[in-house]
Amino acid sequence: MALTARLxxxxxxxxxxxxxxxxxxxxxxxxDDVANQHGDSHxxxxxxxxxxxxxxxxxxxxxxxETERCLFSHxxxxxxxxxxxxxxxxxxxxxxxxxxGIAPAVSAFDVSGLRTIELGAGTGLPSIMAGLLxxxxxxxxxxxxxxxxxxxxxxxxAGVQAKNAPDGRFAVEEVLVAGHGWGDLDGSLAEENERAFxxxxxxxxxxxxxxxxxxxxxxxxxxxxxxxxxxxxVGAFHTGRGNMAPFFDSEELAxxxxxxxxxxxxxxxxxxxxxxxDAGVEDMSVRKRWxxxxxxxxxxxxxxxxxxxx
Numbered sequence: 001m002a003l004t005a006r007l008x009x010x011x012x013x014x015x016x017x018x019x020x021x022x023x024x025x026x027x028x029x030x031x032d033d034v035a036n037q038h039g040d041s042h043x044x045x046x047x048x049x050x051x052x053x054x055x056x057x058x059x060x061x062x063x064x065x066e067t068e069r070c071l072f073s074h075x076x077x078x079x080x081x082x083x084x085x086x087x088x089x090x091x092x093x094x095x096x097x098x099x100x101g102i103a104p105a106v107s108a109f110d111v112s113g114l115r116t117i118e119l120g121a122g123t124g125l126p127s128i129m130a131g132l133l134x135x136x137x138x139x140x141x142x143x144x145x146x147x148x149x150x151x152x153x154x155x156x157x158a159g160v161q162a163k164n165a166p167d168g169r170f171a172v173e174e175v176l177v178a179g180h181g182w183g184d185l186d187g188s189l190a191e192e193n194e195r196a197f198x199x200x201x202x203x204x205x206x207x208x209x210x211x212x213x214x215x216x217x218x219x220x221x222x223x224x225x226x227x228x229x230x231x232x233x234v235g236a237f238h239t240g241r242g243n244m245a246p247f248f249d250s251e252e253l254a255x256x257x258x259x260x261x262x263x264x265x266x267x268x269x270x271x272x273x274x275x276x277x278d279a280g281v282e283d284m285s286v287r288k289r290w291x292x293x294x295x296x297x298x299x300x301x302x303x304x305x306x307x308x309x310x
Contacts, residue, residue: 003081003268004035010057011043034268034289037075039123045076047084047125051092051166052132056159058123061151076123078268079204079234082291084129086232087111091133092166099272104262104295109232111135113171114198117222119182119215120205122148124156127201131160137174139197141189144179153177183214185221197222198229206235206244206292215247220256223298230261231296237287245277248294262295 039045039060048055058076089096090109098106111130115137118127127140140156142148156177162170178189182205185191200219206212219231235244246252253259263275267289275292 001270002034003078003085003270004038006048006081007038007076008046008048009039009043010046034078034285037077039076045123049088051088051094052164053166054164056125056128056164058125058155058159059151060123061147076125077204077236079236079291080122080125082266082293083126083201083203083232083234086293087126087129088133091130091169097270097272099264102264102272102274103266103293108230108262108295111199115139115196115224116199116201117141117193117197118201118203119180119218119222120202121152121156122204124152124159124177126203127156128159130199130201131156131172131175132165132170134169134171136171137197138172139174139176139178139189139193141178141180143181149177149179180218181214182211182218185217190218190221194221195223195225198224198226200231202231202233204234204236206233206247207239209243209246212247213252216253216256216258219296220258220298223258223296225298227298227300229298231258231294233294233296235292235294237282237290237292238284241277241279241282241287244292248275248277248292253296254299257299257301258296259299260294261297263292265290265292267291 044060045058046055047058060075086109088094089106091111096106112134113136116127116130116135117139119141121127121140121142124140127138131138138160140152142152156175160172160175180189200223202215205215223229223231237244248260248263250259265273265275
């Protein structure tokens, strides 16, 4: 099943011919183009999974200020769809297509009983999925802009409820939505939650190279110190591979005490391929179909050595 097949628009009918044509592009040209951002200022989204008892409605932020629009938090991106799908499959023990030797076992994405924090959450879909499937603590964060946080809080609080969870899975003890600017480690959220999470989630947060260092710092700050702690980072190529690939630079990750455990590419139809940092000139329609999936962990050093700058 295609990655975007679970989505439907909600809200007013798209009566404008241009709107209708735009929404049908992925159907008209399945081999050439695919939508990689979903929703708009007039429409919300309905996310329907065959493994959840009811669809999950998602509201998008109504942003007006240019500083808020530039965040692009007012869309749902394919990176969030993929991360939610991996969490669902890993936690429920579902079989999904996987290329042996390229992608890790799907069970690696099990959130049962874990504490999760999502950075740059946008609509909050991965956090909602984690909260419904057995995570113990769920924190969803985004840039501290009121419209962005209002939409995120509405989605997470409405979505993470027992009635939306499969039987026997709901175990969440705390659900929190908070503002967090990447690299800002002086606020109350950071001060109270240093190394407090088993899993750090980040979906479609790699398109701004100038923010890579700050994002790495936040991931390292919130990630728990144990050997089993992991960060799951999914990024798209829609702004160019050259913009997002440097995030995974081994030396830069090592500066904050992190390393790559797994890194591969997956397209919207579930095909896996090896990660390539430089693939030369890539056609935009092809580039939009692919996502990079990274699993990060702490570098294990001998006792007494520092674990990177903060």
